[in-house]
Amino acid sequence: MKIKDILAKKGSAVVTIVEHKTVHDALATFAANKVGSLLVVDEKGGIVGILAARDALMATLKNCDKLKATPVKEIMTKKIIIGNPDDDIAYVQIIMTENRIRHLPVVDEHQLVGIISIGDIVKAQLAEHEGVAVENRYLKDYIIGKYPA
DSSP states (O other), X not given: OBHHHHHXXXXXXXXXEETTSBHHHHHHHHHHHTOSEEEEEOTTSOEEEEEEHHHHHHHHHHOGGGTTTOBGGGTSBOSOOXXXXXXXXXXXXXXXXXXTOSEXXXXXXXXXXXXXXXXXXXXXXXXXXXXXXXXXXXXXXXHTTOSOO
């Protein structure tokens, strides 16, 4: 299974925030869209970072009084790991686990095509294994003569 298979089911919508917006704005965006990360973009729409809800939480704890004035670019992760639609899910799972990231932007030919979460990967793997389990049970039942021939 590949990233593009997950995106085909999930869709390619990505919630973004412009880097000069405040942490307060980011919190409102998280809440309004029910997401765990925001891709941070510059004025031209280019990806410049990623902001996890945990990043916003830590900034809130450190600077609660400055929250409405702190720009997102001051707390975002700047070194982003990205995926390609043709990346294998097993590979992506290892990369995400080793780097302790929960969200992976997906880029194809310098264009953002979606974002996947570790939850999306787990869900896809479970669906794949369920299909195999059902097929195995059907074949076993067929072999022992449970179905009329």
